[in-house]
Amino acid sequence: MTIANKIDQILIKVEKPARYIGGELNSVIKTPGKDEGQFETRFVFAFPDLYEIGMSYLGLQIIYNLLNQEQGIFCERLFAPAQDMEALMREHQIPLFTLETKTAVTQADILGFTLQYELSFTNIVNMLDLSGIPIKSQDRGETDPFVAAGGPCAFNPEPLAPIIDFFMIGDGEELLLEVCRIHLEWKRSGEKRLSFLQTISQIKGVYVPQFYEIKYHEDGSIRDVLKTFDKAPDRIQKRIVSDLETAVFPEFNIVPFIDVVHNRATVEIFRGCIRGCRFCQAGMIYRPVRERSKNKIKELAQSQLKNTGYDELSILSLSTSDYSEIEPLVSELMGVCHTNDVSLSLPSLRLDSFSVKVLEDIQGYKKTGLTFAPEAGTQRLRNVINKSITDENIYYAVEQAISLGWQQIKLYFMVGLPTETDDDLDGIVEIARKITDLFYKSKGNRGKFNITVSISNFVPKAHTPFQWFPQCEISEFKRKHYYLKDKLKMMKNITFNYHGTDASYLEALFARGDRKVCDTLIKAWEIGCKFDGWREHLKYEKWLEAIALTGLSADAYIYGNRNYDTILPWDIIDSGVSKEFLIRESKRSIAELQTPNCNAECQDCGILAMHNCHVKQVKLNEQI
Amino acid sequence: MSRYSIKFKKEGYLKYTSHLDIMRFFQRTFKRADIKLLYSQGFNPHPKMSIAQPLSLGYTSTGDYIEIETESEMNPDNIYEVLNKLMPLGIEIICVKAINQGKKTLAALVEFGEYEIKLGDEYKNLGPLIEPFMKQDKIQVKKLQRKTGIESILDIKPLIHDLTSEDFEGHIKLTMVIRNGSQANLNPELLLQALLDYSNCKKNYSGIEVNRKELYYTQDGKLIKFEDYNC
Numbered sequence: 017m018t019i020a021n022k023i024d025q026i027l028i029k030v031e032k033p034a035r036y037i038g039g040e041l042n043s044v045i046k047t048p049g050k051d052e053g054q055f056e057t058r059f060v061f062a063f064p065d066l067y068e069i070g071m072s073y074l075g076l077q078i079i080y081n082l083l084n085q086e087q088g089i090f091c092e093r094l095f096a097p098a099q100d101m102e103a104l105m106r107e108h109q110i111p112l113f114t115l116e117t118k119t120a121v122t123q124a125d126i127l128g129f130t131l132q133y134e135l136s137f138t139n140i141v142n143m144l145d146l147s148g149i150p151i152k153s154q155d156r157g158e159t160d161p162f163v164a165a166g167g168p169c170a171f172n173p174e175p176l177a178p179i180i181d182f183f184m185i186g187d188g189e190e191l192l193l194e195v196c197r198i199h200l201e202w203k204r205s206g207e208k209r210l211s212f213l214q215t216i217s218q219i220k221g222v223y224v225p226q227f228y229e230i231k232y233h234e235d236g237s238i239r240d241v242l243k244t245f246d247k248a249p250d251r252i253q254k255r256i257v258s259d260l261e262t263a264v265f266p267e268f269n270i271v272p273f274i275d276v277v278h279n280r281a282t283v284e285i286f287r288g289c290i291r292g293c294r295f296c297q298a299g300m301i302y303r304p305v306r307e308r309s310k311n312k313i314k315e316l317a318q319s320q321l322k323n324t325g326y327d328e329l330s331i332l333s334l335s336t337s338d339y340s341e342i343e344p345l346v347s348e349l350m351g352v353c354h355t356n357d358v359s360l361s362l363p364s365l366r367l368d369s370f371s372v373k374v375l376e377d378i379q380g381y382k383k384t385g386l387t388f389a390p391e392a393g394t395q396r397l398r399n400v401i402n403k404s405i406t407d408e409n410i411y412y413a414v415e416q417a418i419s420l421g422w423q424q425i426k427l428y429f430m431v432g433l434p435t436e437t438d439d440d441l442d443g444i445v446e447i448a449r450k451i452t453d454l455f456y457k458s459k460g461n462r463g464k465f466n467i468t469v470s471i472s473n474f475v476p477k478a479h480t481p482f483q484w485f486p487q488c489e490i491s492e493f494k495r496k497h498y499y500l501k502d503k504l505k506m507m508k509n510i511t512f513n514y515h516g517t518d519a520s521y522l523e524a525l526f527a528r529g530d531r532k533v534c535d536t537l538i539k540a541w542e543i544g545c546k547f548d549g550w551r552e553h554l555k556y557e558k559w560l561e562a563i564a565l566t567g568l569s570a571d572a573y574i575y576g577n578r579n580y581d582t583i584l585p586w587d588i589i590d591s592g593v594s595k596e597f598l599i600r601e602s603k604r605s606i607a608e609l610q611t612p613n614c615n616a617e618c619q620d621c622g623i624l625a626m627h628n629c630h631v632k633q634v635k636l637n638e639q640i
Numbered sequence: 641m642s643r644y645s646i647k648f649k650k651e652g653y654l655k656y657t658s659h660l661d662i663m664r665f666f667q668r669t670f671k672r673a674d675i676k677l678l679y680s681q682g683f684n685p686h687p688k689m690s691i692a693q694p695l696s697l698g699y700t701s702t703g704d705y706i707e708i709e710t711e712s713e714m715n716p717d718n719i720y721e722v723l724n725k726l727m728p729l730g731i732e733i734i735c736v737k738a739i740n741q742g743k744k745t746l747a748a749l750v751e752f753g754e755y756e757i758k759l760g761d762e763y764k765n766l767g768p769l770i771e772p773f774m775k776q777d778k779i780q781v782k783k784l785q786r787k788t789g790i791e792s793i794l795d796i797k798p799l800i801h802d803l804t805s806e807d808f809e810g811h812i813k814l815t816m817v818i819r820n821g822s823q824a825n826l827n828p829e830l831l832l833q834a835l836l837d838y839s840n841c842k843k844n845y846s847g848i849e850v851n852r853k854e855l856y857y858t859q860d861g862k863l864i865k866f867e868d869y870n871c
Binding site for chain 2: 033038
């Protein structure tokens with residue numbers, strides 16, 4: 017019986033069976049062969065979480081489009097099955113299969129996982145097991161697929177190094193194509209598995225962990241990295257797509273039948289960020305800033321809307337307001353949306369008088385909430401983290417918003433930031449209190465008003481100025497949460513949310529871990545951990561058991577102080593941002609000094625050694 | 641502005657999509673086809689588009705209907721052609737007809753649905769039992785109220801218009817015309833269960849194939865196919 021026949025017997029028994037059927041609008045099917053439109057290399061793009069999450073990720077659409085346009089290559093999709101589906105698949109001995117052609121994943125040539133968040137790592141192990149592919153790289157044979165990975169978490173690849181055959185670091189558009197083309201040639205040549213890995217290790221951006229052996233000091237820290245293949249690069253430079261204008265971008269997005277997290281047309285307006293918030297990994301690893309032109313954005317938006325029938329358009333970037341022509345862009349997109357009878361969504365907008373007015377135009381009487389992310393409660397702490405928003409910015413925008421009729425304000429903060437004291441927590445309460453006062457001053461006692469204060473826990477991430485700082489201890493996180501809860505519960509109209517500390521602890525372990533944490537990961541999966549990013553599925557006790565069983569000193573990774581000379585597990589990856597810059601920024605944070613953004617003044621972050629910087633170029637031109 | 645009735649098939653893997661999924665799918669399809677639907681008035685405008693009778697998840701259909709109102713008058717043949725070009729594998733447009741403004745909505749019109757159920761040859765003995773089964777004064781089934789958890793006894797005989805069987809490529813095919821719609825509704829699997837109980841067949845019938853073939857309304861006591869809806 018084929019997989020397709022077998023799943024037909026179980027799909028009716030599972031929740032949301034359409035997660036597993038494929039066949040959506042704009043999905044692609046190819047047949048094996050050497051003719052036009054056929055394929056020889058099967059790349060399976062794997063998102064290690066549910067369909068609804070993975071299908072909302074724009075990167076999937078980019079890669080799917082890109083690879084399926086290429087002669088000889090077929091990209092299929094794979095997601096983590098939900099637990100009900102997994103149980104039935106195991107019961108009926110159905111291996112993990114691709115959405116497009118219901119082909120067993122073992123038939124893939126390359127199985128590529130995207131690493132969007134650390135707490136999806138157990139799902140990767142589980143998906144390999146469900147596929148029947150050996151979990152560790154060293155156990156795979158000549159006929160097994162290559163297991164690859166990319167995405168932001170690949171910037172600290174070490175916790176997955178024993179599992180992944182090769183990582184792809186940085187922008188995937190060009191790199192993935194190069195790797196797949198080499199695979200096509202390699203497959204025709206009939207050479208051994210090792211020769212493929214050796215060949216691609218010569219491509220910029222490819223990291224083959226088995227070509228490096230890590231030597232440790234007695235205390236467990238890294239002493240040295242030895243190469244086992246002498247042609248492998250000393251450090252792996254990330255890949256950068258130079259020109260977004262000509263880069264492949266989806267115009268035929270796959271449109272899911274079921275409701276997914278983001279059901280909308282999406283155009284990326286720029287990559288990178290000028291801000292340099294010191295906690296933010298994305299702000300460091302996606303440098304330099306590269307913009308797409310206003311006309312190209314409009315063209316892509318129109319094309320996507322036409323090909324998908326979506327009734328919502330969204331634009332994507334790390335900080336929408338920093339787009340150089342944001343005002344004309346927004347007004348022109350509003351025109352596009354009006355003509356097509358679709359709504360516009362503008363995430364990551366810095367709230368100032370322009371954006372409040374735009375949001376008023378877009379939302380009309382259907383006002384949802386307004387969101388601010390001050391991240392820290394006092395100016396002092398915002399200086400430490402280099403977040404440039406001020407109290408005045410917040411209150412000014414809030415006053416305008418209230419007068420225009422908004423009744424719901426959301427505030428995002430982090431706790432456990434370096435140098436944080438209770439005064440900074442009091443600052444959070446103060447901001448919430450002042451906003452409430454502003455509302456009553458303007459509206460009297462009329463109308464419902466609500467402020468949501470959401471707290472996340474600071475996790476020190478690789479390649480940021482905070483990479484040397486320890487994470488706040490769990491007990492201290494909890495104290496801070498209760499401290500805020502006690503103060504905020506005295507106030508009316510406040511909803512208070514905070515993240516689980518257990519999840520943050522594990523996130524830090526994998527954000528900062530080296531190769532030794534991989535055994536703990538596999539052990540945790542063996543004793544039942546998966547879907548750790550889902551609060552209802554996270555089994556923290558099991559994780560502690562796995563840590564104990566594998567004898568890992570997890571606390572040392574999470575709370576250990578690392579000095580600037582320590583060899584960090586992710587030093588093998590060159591993000592383009594220099595260590596000197598990160599050290600400088602780290603020191604400035606302790607001195608509570610803000611650093612101007614790239615538009616104001618080049619901070620010499622090091623990226624220029626790897627790639628030209630558009631922002632820097634504009635500055636230079638202005639001076640001339 | 642104009643009203644149209646669109647008959648379509650939903651088969652293959654698409655049987656795993658829900659009623660809401662199909663609604664969303666058609667809404668997007670009309671946008672892609674640049675067929676401008678009328679919108680309801682009020683604070684939360686909705687496109688004027690409705691499916692005559694929702695189909696259970698897991699069933700295929702070779703006769704489903706969706707009704708739309710468009711901003712301007714269109715040729716039904718054009719709608720048919722434009723839509724069919726945009727259909728994914730599993731959905732097919734069968735025909736498009738204009739309907740008069742004054743008429744009832746399709747959803748209000750539905751009274752009966754015709755279902756086909758394919759069963760394996762282990763159910764072969766069911767055929768001869770159908771006549772005595774249908775001749776009973778009452779056909780009683782136990783029905784569990786989902787909300788209250790109370791089991792009630794229900795006589796479904798008045799909800800059945802017709803039940804027949806035929807041998808079909810080594811299978812047995814039951815065809816039933818039963819009440820559907822907002823006034824009275826019978827789940828085809830409830831009827832199947834009643835028949836299996838009657839035949840003392842304790843088989844677990846999961847994995848059966850159910851297809852809805854057509855919807856009916858009545859006029860002067862006669863059943864009329866939706867496809868023949870007189871405009």
